[in-house]
Amino acid sequence: MAAESATVDFTEAVDRRPARGAVGLCAAVLIAVTVVALFSPEAAFNAFERWLQPLAEIERHTFVNLVPLPAQLNVAHGEPFVLSTDVSGDSRWIPSQGRVVLAGQRPITFDVDGRVVGLTVPGQTREVPLTISVGDAQAHTIIRPRHRPALTRLVAHVTLPEYLQRPNVETTVDGSKVRMLESSQVSFEGEVSRILQQGELTLSAATTRTATTAAGTVTTAMTVDGKHFISLPMPAQDLVSCSLTWRDIYGLAPKQARVLKFATVADRKPEVKLLNLARHTAILEDETLEIEVKATDDFGLRHANLVWLAKDGEGKDLGLGETATVVDGGSKETSLTGTFVMSPEFMDLPIPCIVELYAATVDYLPGRQPVTTELYRIDVLSYAQHAEQVRRQFEALLTKLEDLARSEESLLDGKQRLQALSDEDLQTEASTSAMRRQVNQGQTNRKALERTSGTGRELLAEAIRNKQFPTGLLARLAETVSGMQALSQAEMAEIVKSMQAGLKKEGAARRGDLQAAATKEASAVKKLREMVGDMDDSLNDMVARNFILRLRQLGAGEGKIKVALERALPETIGMRTRDLEPELAEQLKKSATQQYELRRESKFVQDDIQGYAIRTGVDAFREIHSEMTEAHIQESLAGLTECIGSNQLVKAIADTDGWAKRFNAWADRLDSSGGRDNEGGGGDSLSAEAMRIMMDLLRIAQQEDALRTQTRATDRLQAGKRQHKARSRRLLDKQLDLLADINVMTADAWSPLLYDLLEEVAHAMDDAGELLERPQTDGETIAAETEVIELLTRACGSFQSQCTSAAAGMLAQMMAQLVKSQGKKPGQGSVAGGESNFAGNAQIDGQPAAGAVGEARSVEKTSGRIDPATIPEEFREAVEQYFRAMEELEK
CATH class of the missing domain: 1.20.120 (Four Helix Bundle (Hemerythrin (Met), subunit A))
Known part of the structure; x- marks a missing residue:
């Protein structure tokens, strides 16, 4: 069996084709691996390493190497963005195209330009994975859309010039323009919607505004802290424009830089004006004129003043004038409003006279001169x-x-x-x-x-x-x-x-x-x-009465000069004028000026008496004019003026006393020469008497109204000051005089009704007098004086029914109008919280500037139109304005 099988080739009995195929395949694989190993040893080694360690995390080797993308990309919300990477230098292969894949979206194919990979990706509104493929290489990242960091607040910190004495100013910048005062410095502080990584400020244009060369840019970093940034201070005069930009922790910047343009402004002059005052007006000697002063400025006012100067009828300086600080200001006070109360009586002005005045103010700019209004003129008229x-x-x-x-x-x-x-x-x-x-x-x-x-x-x-x-x-x-x-x-x-x-x-x-x-x-x-x-x-009687008044006024003026000279005599007797103390010399000069004014007025009186005597032929006037001519009044009074100026007081005292008596004697002769001054109106005696009572009540009510105005003005003085007490005393004297008039009327009362009414008025006046005596001039006193006016009005109305004349109704209407206008006259009361001073209480800053330059008067009257031809030239324009204002009030 063995021998037999030895002769047989069993291999021929087996099908060798599968084996040869497997060997061929293995040989092919081996050849391929060998070729790859020879071509790319790194790829072969990577594959062998991954084969030996299948569970290890070993990155696959590719022939195209991409620079890795960050794990996540923060991009602007909804805006297209550029995605870029590079093909590394060790890549054996660079394809011509690549592809980007966003989860859930269509792939995007793009061309590869050399080794740079770049493309624009559509805007995203939600987080999404992204894969970029180039050849056999891929790069992965997560796209995170985020809103850009928005500016939520921008504040300009302005450091004002030191002379303004004002703290730094913070101003929210809403627009693109920033206005600043010259010589200021500015820095910017901002807040954005996200924590910042950096901030930059870029100054554009030249370093000075006058440069003619091409503009350049200078970029400086800003200090960032969380969501805030702040720049360094910059001088305003060097700025034309700048741009602000910032970047947050995600690397996002604003879509556009915030551009600011600068405008520097000069420190403007302040403005000042007088309200409730016509350029040319007139008041009576015992009236009170309240003048409102208003000053404004862009940064700050030191004060608002009113400068006044008294002159005679010919424009000659009387040496009386002050600079009154109407209201104090401050570095933060951009508007000042105050009331200057002009009272000829409290200012001790000679009557008549002209007062020229203007308002002035000044800001804090070094070297700036005071800004003034135009020159205003007020004529102070005597009763005559x-x-x-x-x-x-x-x-x-x-x-x-x-x-x-x-x-x-x-x-x-x-x-x-x-x-x-x-x-x-x-x-x-x-x-x-x-x-x-x-x-x-x-x-x-x-x-x-x-x-x-x-x-x-x-x-x-x-x-x-x-x-x-x-x-x-x-x-x-x-x-x-x-x-x-x-x-x-x-x-x-x-x-x-x-x-x-x-x-x-x-x-x-x-x-x-x-x-x-x-x-x-x-x-x-x-x-x-x-x-x-x-x-x-009536006009003839009025003429006579006016001459009587003017003559007595001359006599009273001479009497005042006599008293002043008698007071000065003990200290000046025997001394030469140049050796007198300045205060005494000034006193004599003032008396001489007053004497000059009396001489000037006496000439007008003498001429008017002559004209009236020629026109009417009245004997008393013709005789007195003849005596005045024979007395050589002008020459005598001129000599008297020289006596006062040269310190010849003994003679001057005697002469002033003589002339005072002579003027009063002439007035008494005219007073006793006739006239119907004591007659009443027409009708029965009872109606005539009631008419006179109504007239007296109306006149007393008007005087009480004027007293109330002065009380209101006096109250603006600080209680307890000497001036306040002195003026309260003078107001008390006026109230007592009015009370005496009421008492006289009460004593002559011819009916129980009249007696009861006058008693009620007397009690109210007594209450007002007690308040003034304290001295108290506040709202309680004003209310007491107002009660007096209301009682007088009621009393006047009670007597209207006893008068058969229609004139009684007219007088009652006048009284009602007086009560209706209580507290509504221009210029009365405190205005905008401003302070006010009487001129006598003014703060003295210096002498009025000669020729200095600058709405309705505050004490308005009512009267008819004026005929300029019938008015003395020096007062013509003033009196025209006076009666015009009266008509406006009636309207």
Whole structure:
């Protein structure tokens, strides 16, 4: 079996093809491995290593090597982003294309440019895995979309120049422009929505604004802390624009840098103005004018001042003036408002005089000169001057009344001619035209008389304010003015109606209406002529009263100078003028100036008396003018002025005393020469007496109203100060004078009603006086004075029913208007929390600047229009403004 099998080749019996195939395959694999090992030993070694250690985490070797991507990429939310990587230098193969796969999205094929792999990936809004494939290599990452870091707050920290004395300013920057004061410094602080990694500020343009070379850029890093960044301070004058950018911890920056443009501004001049004051106005000697001063600035004001200077009627400096600090400011005060109270009485101004004033303010800029308003002028009128102006206004009113009387007489003549026509002639076109002209002219005259009565009422209200006008004189004027109003509303209106009724008829039917109109016309003419006569008489009495007042004012002025010289005599006797102490020399100079003003006024009085004597032929005036001429007033008073200036006080005292007595004697002679000042209005004696009482009550109410204004102004002075006490005492004296007037009226009371009313008023005045005596000038005192005015108004109304004259109703309306206007006059009360001072309490900063330059007056009056030709030139413009303001108030 063995021998037999030995001869047989069993291999031939086996199919060798599978074995040869396996060997061939192995040989092929071995050859391939050998080729690969020879071509890329690293790949062979990697494969052999992975084969020997199948469980080990050994990275697969690829022929294309990509630079690995970070584990995650933070990209802008919803915005396309660039994905890039590089093919490493040891790559044996660089394909021409690659592919990006985002989970759940279509693959993106891209071209490979050299060894750089870069492509734009569409914006993503949610986290997504990303795989990039290039050849046999892949890179993986996680895409995390994030919103860009947004600027939530940007603040500019501005360091102001040191001279402003103000803290740093923090300003929120909302737009693209930043305005800063010259010489400031600025830094920026911002906050973004995410923690920051870095921040940069890039300055663009030149280092100075005047550079003409090409602009450059300078980039500086900003300090970052969490979500905040802050830049270094930069001088404002070197800045034109800058850009701010930042990068958060994810490497994201804003889509666009925040660009800021700078504008530097200069420290502007402050502004100052005077409110409630006309450029040229006038007040009476005992009135109070409240002037509101307002100053504004962009950064800060030191103070707001009012500078005033007193001059005589010819513009000569009287040596009286101050710089009053109306309200103090501060480095943070950009608006100042205060009230300067001008009171000629408290300022000890000579009467009359001119006060020139302007407001001034200054800010904190070194070297800046004060900014001022234009120059304002206030004429301070004496009662005599005011009375003369009122008289001249009444003369102008009388002229209008005479013109109306002549026009009405002409209408009466026309009506009488029409009456003389036959019935046939009355119905002709010519007669109809004549009647139509009568109607038109009658309507014109009626309206003119109504306007004239309104002007007369305003003038009467103005005259009542002047306590030098006797009550009887004013009562007669009130009767005349009220008569004008009644005539325009009654007879003259009925005349027009009768003529209009006649025009609607024909022929003989017209005669009845024409007769009625003619009868009423005759009555109207008669009344107008009586009014003209009554007003002419009243004006004559007013002229005499004005001369009496002016002469006594001259006597009082000489008396005041005498008292001042007697006070100075013990300290100046026997001394030469150049050896006097400055204070004494100034006192003599002031007395000499006052004497000069009296001499000047005496010339006006002498000339006016001469003119009146020539015009009227009154003996008393002619005799006094003759005596004034023989006394050589101008030469004597000029010598008296020289005596005062040369310190010859003994002679000067004797002369001033002599002239005071002489002026008063002339006034007494005129006062005793006649006139109807003590007469009341028309009607029965009871009505006339009630009329005088109403007039007295109205005048006292007006004076109480003026006292209340001064009390309110005095209260602005700090209580306890010497000036406050002194002025409270002067207010008390005024209140006591008014109380004395009421007591006199009470003693003469002719009815229980009058007695009770006056007693009630006296008690209220006594209460106000007790408060002023403390001294107390606050709201309690103001309320007490207001109660006095209300009681006087009630008393005036009680007597209206006892007056048969229409003038009583007019006076009652005036009183009611006074009460209605309480607390509503411009300039009264504290304004915007500002302080105020009387000029006598002003802080002195220096002398008023000569020629310095700069809405309605605060003490308004009511009066008629003025005839400029009848006013002294030096006061013409002021008085025109004075009465214009009065008309505005009435409107």
